[in-house]
Amino acid sequence: MNVLVFADSHDGMIAKSAFEAVTYGSKIAKDSGGSAAVLTYGTISSDSLNELASYGITNVLHCSQLTDMDPQQLARLLAAASGDQQSELIVFSHDYTGKSVAPISAARLNAGIVSGAIDYPETSAGFTVKKAVFSGKAFAQVKINSDVKVVSLLPNSVGKTKTEGTANVTEFNPDCGAPSVVVKEQKSKGGEGISLTEADLVVSAGRGLKGPENWGMIEELATELGAATACSRPVADIGWRPHHEHVGQTGIAIRPNLYIAVGISGAIQHLAGVNGSKVIVVVNTDPEAPFFKAADYGIVGDAFVVVPKLIEAVKALKIAQG
Amino acid sequence: MNILVCISKAPDTTSKIVFSNGNTTFNEDGVQFIVNPYDEWYALVRALELKESGGGKVTILSVGGADYEPIMRKALAIGADEAIRVDSDTRDSFQIASEIAAVAKSNAYDLILLGKETIDYNGANVGGMIAGLMDYPYVSNASKLEVNSNVGQIEREKQGGTEVLEAKLPCVISCAKGMAEQRIPNMRGIMAARSKPLNVVASCGAGAMTEVVSFTLPDAKGSVKLIDPENAAELINLLHTEAKVI
Ligand SMILES: Cc1cc2nc3c(=O)[nH]c(=O)nc-3n(C[C@H](O)[C@H](O)[C@H](O)COP(=O)(O)OP(=O)(O)OC[C@H]3O[C@@H](n4cnc5c(N)ncnc54)[C@H](O)[C@@H]3O)c2cc1C
Numbered sequence: 001m002n003v004l005v006f007a008d009s010h011d012g013m014i015a016k017s018a019f020e021a022v023t024y025g026s027k028i029a030k031d032s033g034g035s036a037a038v039l040t041y042g043t044i045s046s047d048s049l050n051e052l053a054s055y056g057i058t059n060v061l062h063c064s065q066l067t068d069m070d071p072q073q074l075a076r077l078l079a080a081a082s083g084d085q086q087s088e089l090i091v092f093s094h095d096y097t098g099k100s101v102a103p104i105s106a107a108r109l110n111a112g113i114v115s116g117a118i119d120y121p122e123t124s125a126g127f128t129v130k131k132a133v134f135s136g137k138a139f140a141q142v143k144i145n146s147d148v149k150v151v152s153l154l155p156n157s158v159g160k161t162k163t164e165g166t167a168n169v170t171e172f173n174p175d176c177g178a179p180s181v182v183v184k185e186q187k188s189k190g191g192e193g194i195s196l197t198e199a200d201l202v203v204s205a206g207r208g209l210k211g212p213e214n215w216g217m218i219e220e221l222a223t224e225l226g227a228a229t230a231c232s233r234p235v236a237d238i239g240w241r242p243h244h245e246h247v248g249q250t251g252i253a254i255r256p257n258l259y260i261a262v263g264i265s266g267a268i269q270h271l272a273g274v275n276g277s278k279v280i281v282v283v284n285t286d287p288e289a290p291f292f293k294a295a296d297y298g299i300v301g302d303a304f305v306v307v308p309k310l311i312e313a314v315k316a317l318k319i320a321q322g
Numbered sequence: 323m324n325i326l327v328c329i330s331k332a333p334d335t336t337s338k339i340v341f342s343n344g345n346t347t348f349n350e351d352g353v354q355f356i357v358n359p360y361d362e363w364y365a366l367v368r369a370l371e372l373k374e375s376g377g378g379k380v381t382i383l384s385v386g387g388a389d390y391e392p393i394m395r396k397a398l399a400i401g402a403d404e405a406i407r408v409d410s411d412t413r414d415s416f417q418i419a420s421e422i423a424a425v426a427k428s429n430a431y432d433l434i435l436l437g438k439e440t441i442d443y444n445g446a447n448v449g450g451m452i453a454g455l456m457d458y459p460y461v462s463n464a465s466k467l468e469v470n471s472n473v474g475q476i477e478r479e480k481q482g483g484t485e486v487l488e489a490k491l492p493c494v495i496s497c498a499k500g501m502a503e504q505r506i507p508n509m510r511g512i513m514a515a516r517s518k519p520l521n522v523v524a525s526c527g528a529g530a531m532t533e534v535v536s537f538t539l540p541d542a543k544g545s546v547k548l549i550d551p552e553n554a555a556e557l558i559n560l561l562h563t564e565a566k567v568i
Contacts, residue, residue: 008481010481010482015481068487069480069485071450071453071459071460071461071462072453072457072459072460075454094446095481096462096463096478096479096480096481097480097481099438099446099450099462099463100450100460100461100462100463101450102447102450103415103419103446103447103448103449103450103451103453103454104450104451104453104454104460105454106416106447106450106451106454106531107416107419107450107451107453107454107455108454110531111531112414112416112530112531112532113415113416113447113531113532114532115444115445115446115447116444116445116446128535131444132444133442133443133444133537134333134339134441134442134444135335135441135442135444136540137339137539137540138339138341138537138538138539138540139537139538139539139540140443140534140535140536140537140538141534141535141536141537141538142532142533142534142535143532143533143534143535144531144532145530145531145532145533146531146532180458180459180460180489180490180493181459181461181487181488181489182487182488182489183485183486183487184486184487184488185485185486186480186483186484186485186486187477187483187484187485187486188482188483189482189483189484195481195482197481198481200567201567201568225568243499243500244479246499249335249359249441250335250359250360250441250499251499253444257567258561258565258567258568268335268336269335269336272335272441275540278567279561279565279567281557281561282546292546293543293546294543295543295546296543296544296546296547296565297546297547297548297549297557297560297561297565298546298547298548298549299548299549299550299551299554299557300548300551301551301554302551305551305554306551306554309554309555310554310555310557310558312555313554313555313557313558313559314558314568316555316558317558317559317562317568
């Protein structure tokens with residue numbers, strides 16, 4: 001089937017999660033004997049555009065006339081590109097942009113959608129995609145019955161694979177209608193910290209840390225590992241940490257390769273946001289803390305003793321690796 | 323201002339998830355249902371605040387069977403003025419959005435608010451689909467909303483930060499944390515809710531585009547490998563050599 005992948009960019013570079021969506025789309029196209037194309041928009045460096053070629057894409061449509069994330073205009077752009085490419089499957093990343101544009105596109109294209117897919121489709125009997133439901137407590141196999149299909153891929157689900165190739169980048173600037181929103185201001189969350197939803201490694205802490213002044217060691221461990229930081233809900237609610245770090249059922253859901261939880265009890269609502277993590281490490285003074293049941297590795301101990309030792313061990317490992 | 327808030331029913335966050343009929347149906351036995359937290363805490367409460375400061379009416383809308391009525395009464399107890407239930411046994415987000423759009427097309431709503439996603443299907447689709455079907459501006463994952471003479475001033479989440487933007491009403495906004503604070507209904511609200519109008523309307527007959535074929539539960543975790551706190555460095559070693567994640 002012909003696949004069109006919508007690739008978002010940040011700061012002039014194709015987003016990391018977009019390369020994963022591109023890997024996903026190009027594999028589906030290849031396995032089914034179709035072709036894959038990428039649609040992207042905004043100001044993007046040509047190096048970054050060309051990098052798309054290394055993920056099995058030769059055909060890149062770049063719309064430089066749109067720069068704001070205007071979901072209605074982008075959905076029109078996507079509809080034009082999917083007509084142009086005779087696409088049967090549209091792939092998004094299930095990130096903020098994907099969540100905004102994919103459902104409008106599905107409505108415009110009269111397409112069924114599975115959002116937050118975590119694996120490649122099963123195509124032996126129709127087109128069925130696996131997604132997490134009940135906030136990560138279960139999975140559903142969802143079949144799409146429409147001719148044109150939309151899938152948005154949860155970041156960190158299939159990884160990205162590089163191949164050889166050169167991209168053929170074409171300017172693509174169809175009529176996308178009048179703007180529906182006007183962006184007035186961008187506010188960065190500050191710090192050069194790694195974005196939580198895209199991070200491979202996450203260090204998270206909860207009420208067990210006693211106060212915001214004790215987060216220095218959590219940040220240091222994260223920096224040494226190259227990890228993002230996260231927190232439990234009460235910690236964000238009382239203002240010890242910013243809201244955007246709150247993970248869980250009512251915060252954001254993440255699925256890093258490694259999630260280290262320090263001083264977090266592991267309430268069901270917290271687990272709902274992190275149980276897709278590949279490896280979970282728990283540090284808690286209470287051996288009965290429910291989090292240990294969901295953990296791969298655990299240390300029953302005081303965070304204030306254990307975390308400094310972990311920092312030293314990571315430093316030692318880095319030295320040993322040169 | 324005339325505000326429509328879309329309300330979904332969801333299993334309580336502590337519910338045990340069990341499937342029946344050969345893993346094709348969510349088993350609702352003993353499950354306590356609540357108003358989907360994002361719909362209630364953020365969309366509904368912000369709608370009520372906007373009404374309190376600027377006047378108007380807040381209508382809640384659910385697409386579902388009679389089993390939706392208890393959670394709709396709860397939303398009325400929190401302060402919504404009236405309720406509409408589209409009587410339909412919906413199967414997917416496209417069908418739900420089509421039903422909502424059908425109602426919205428025959429009523430002049432200035433704002434359509436809903437939560438950023440439901441905590442059961444986690445689709446995050448309905449808002450965008452309504453916007454697509456109505457050709458209204460759509461802002462998803464909004465954490466702030468003010469309205470000034472027919473223009474919404476909105477802050478939305480984006481990768482690595484937030485964005486302040488404006489959209490002309492009518493528009494569709496999916497609401498996330500930051501929008502408002504949860505409100506607990508008081509006795510007066512609960513009493514008043516009993517006599518507020520809850521109108522049942524017929525389905526527009528829209529079809530579904532997708533179907534759930536089966537559900538599965540995650541594999542049970544093996545037991546946790548405990549490391550002696552005295553020897554915490556061993557953990558880093560295991561993450562490197564055994565789990566191979568660092
Ligand atoms: C509808 C609803 C939605 C919710 N959504 C979320 C959500 O999205 N995300 C979320 O996180 N929560 C959520 N919650 C809250 C959740 O139920 C828990 O209350 C919360 O996760 C607990 O946070 P915590 O683990 O940081 O704190 P606590 O439960 O207080 O746990 C602190 C832990 O730290 C340990 N500890 C104490 N001292 C130390 C020390 N020196 N060293 C090591 N460990 C120590 C303790 O043994 C304890 O296990 C929700 C609740 C409800 C009702």
